[in-house]
Amino acid sequence: MTFSALIVAAGSGSRAGGDKQWRDLGGRPVLRWSAEALLNAGAQELIVVIAPDAQDRVAQALSGLSSWRAVTGGKTRAQSVRAGLAALSCPADQPVLIHDAARPLLAREVVDRLIAALKDADGALPALPVADSLRRGQDGRMAGVVERDGLWRAQTPQAFRRGVIEAAYAAWPVDETPTDEAVVVDRQGGRVVLVEGDPRLLKLTYPEDFAMAEALLPRQTRIGSGYDVHRWGPGGSVWLCGIEVPHDQTLIGHSDADAGLHALTDAILGAVAEGDIGDHFPPSDPKWKGASSDRFLVHAADLVKARGGRIVNVDVTLICEHPKVKPHRLAMRERIAGLLDLALDAVSVKATTSEGLGFTGRNEGLAAQAVATIDLPAAI
Known part of the structure; x- marks a missing residue:
């Protein structure tokens, strides 16, 4: 099935020490890992949403790749996603995968599972069941147990048909900030399904995450x-x-x-x-x-x-x-x-x-x- 893709790369990455999407991982910029994975998986077009001053950096990071374009994002993730969606040229019924630049280790199998899931769903996201025991904390002390049954760790990319995600964002309250696109579609009554995620698809959030990602590289x-x-x-x-x-x-x-x-x-x-x-x-x-x-x-x-x-x-x-x-x-x-x-x-x-x-x-x-x-x- 033909699909388009969007990578959100406009954030500052301050918790990871700044500019994490441009840092090297295994000899390649973090952003390039995701871009290559999506294009190799068959993305017809790829929109990369960047900060206003990042034109030169994205051109260098993705040098030699084709079928991608960069657009300027907003102050929030939601604003950046909407800017990326507006830049797409695909029809309303085409699947669109929305991905975080900070999740570089994307495998083809995850993309295939997402596309397949859209045949009978309004949205799909990769997820992993919570395996660790969870505790609630207060003032540095344990303050209770959180049951992990039914809890999942959400990942990206998340998949929707273009018309579905655009309509859901159009109905989203302007005074609220969604955590991700699955929440936006779910709020409007859409059926969002979970597909098998990938432990390697970790999000680079803190400096130590880069060492973990390096260790996970094939x-x-x-x-x-x-x-x-x-x-x-x-x-x-x-x-x-x-x-x-x-x-x-x-x-x-x-x-x-x-x-x-x-x-x-x-x-x-x-x-x-x-x-x-x-x-x-x-x-x-x-x-x-x-x-x-x-x-x-x-x-x-x-x-x-x-x-x-x-x-x-x-x-x-x-x-x-x-x-x-x-x-x-x-x-x-x-x-x-x-x-x-x-x-x-x-x-x-x-x-x-x-x-x-x-x-x-x-x-x-x-x-x-x-x-x-x-x-x-x-x-x-």
Whole structure:
């Protein structure tokens, strides 16, 4: 069934520390999670109701998405909802889902249940039964028990046909403020049904709620590999895995030719499908001549963080006849751990020879291999 959607994102979010709809959750703005969920579920049009000064912020948050428009809301939720309804282009009999931007973890199954429920109801909302024992409090002391039988925790989105919710709002007393749209329709005698909600569909109200939402995000594990080679040339030291090692030769390259960090950078970039080191730091660009490879590695790690991910562990293998790596291995591990903000036991550096075979065996150059494991948020 075709439907339209409306996201209320005009509030200040003061209890959550302000501007919660624009804050990052798993590498994406909170608002974007809801917008993507509704559009992916089949929303024909999406109206996002924002504060008057939020035009630039919504454009940035929803960059790359289509079929959405932003309108300015009012001082109350009800005023914002009415502004959003007025901006819709759908007919009166089309379902409209009205959602809070502060509930980002919306699953497709919830949307499907709401749409199906409208076949024989005037409205539908997702809800969860109250599981905890309830107490009434007074002056910090227990002042009675509240029976939880028949009590439900209301969530959003809430679903109505456009004509039904607009007519109900038109009849709502101007001196009263409704808690949500289900109350508005129920007041006018409409039949509003409860459908199965989702525990992940929590509302971000307080700062600690963001940590809970992060923990609830579905995750995916990715692995990337990297490989790099540099030839030997005249010199008195060589950079390997971020450490300067005394040697009677050096590696030749446009930057500091740190093959270990180059391979590791490529491994991290590969795990997030962001190309390779040459795409980000072209050797043809003179600004990278002699540059420290630390910068390349940190850049790759920042790309992971920007997507709400984290590096789990890394493993680097240096392939060479000389110099001896073992005396410097701990320093290399410590350097990489510091650059990537990892525990030392999440960083492995080892070395091997090629038994005199190939270009490394002939001491013509040094090769490095690396593997990186990262953890990323996945779509719901």
